[in-house]
Amino acid sequence: MSAPRDPACPRHVGLHHVGLIGFGAIGRALVATLGADPAYRLTVLRRGDGVLPAGVGAVDTLGALIATRPALVVEAAGQGAVAQYGPTLLEAGxxxxxxxxxxxxxxxxxxxxxxxxxxxxxxLVVPAGAIGGLDYLAAIAGVADARVRYVSRKPPAAWSKELSALGHDPAALASEVVLFEGSAAEAAARYPRNLNAGLTVALAVGPALSGVSVVADPSVTSNTHEIAVESPAGSAAMRFTNRPSPDNPKTSALTALSLAAAVRRHFDPLVI
Structure with missing residues (x-):
């Protein structure tokens, strides 16, 4: 765990205004993380009248959010929100x-x-989300003959609906079930709420991504991401085992932490 940030440290002087679209499991976790840091001021575009933490602003339209002039906006409301709000925000600078x-x-x-x-x-910033190693993947993206495979493994509870539709009892699953094999784009379209990591890998490596697999696996207790790389520059095997979000078992708890890290990198003069 990183040390608490010192607002007196020169790297964090000033108040950074960050907008947030959505206040579901990821949005709430992000607000809890950044809201504790006095270097950030938060404004949430949300639906409904749910209670926000003290000090967090709220708006109910995109125009109202833009009018507050945040330096950066984080989308955490689902794929539809990217299309609905993204172009207008970026056009507004x-x-x-x-x-x-x-x-x-x-x-x-x-x-x-x-x-x-x-x-x-x-x-337009694509965060690492539930995985790591994107710097490595981006480095070998243009290497001839590079091959990358991505496998998502999650406990049966994360795939209850999908397993039941296939005639499996999620609570009694004895061996892994491959739910999908194909491209990252197909996986993201089929599972829009929980295959963002596969698309992130695809964006990092481009044509080098040779396939995506989605597996319900009773041997794992956490959301698990496996990335295998073979290229003339070398080979790599990366495995990320993330605890599910307490509010949504299909989402890794790491996702909100990654978003917070992306926000901090946007403002920090030293970028790692």
Missing amino acids: ISLVVASTGALADDGLLRRLTLAAAASGAR
């Missing part, structure tokens, strides 16, 4: 961190977002 990276499987939307960012000078 406001950088956007996208939690629902599966939305970027839509080539037309990705092009709209990147063109809007390029025109305004804003940035």
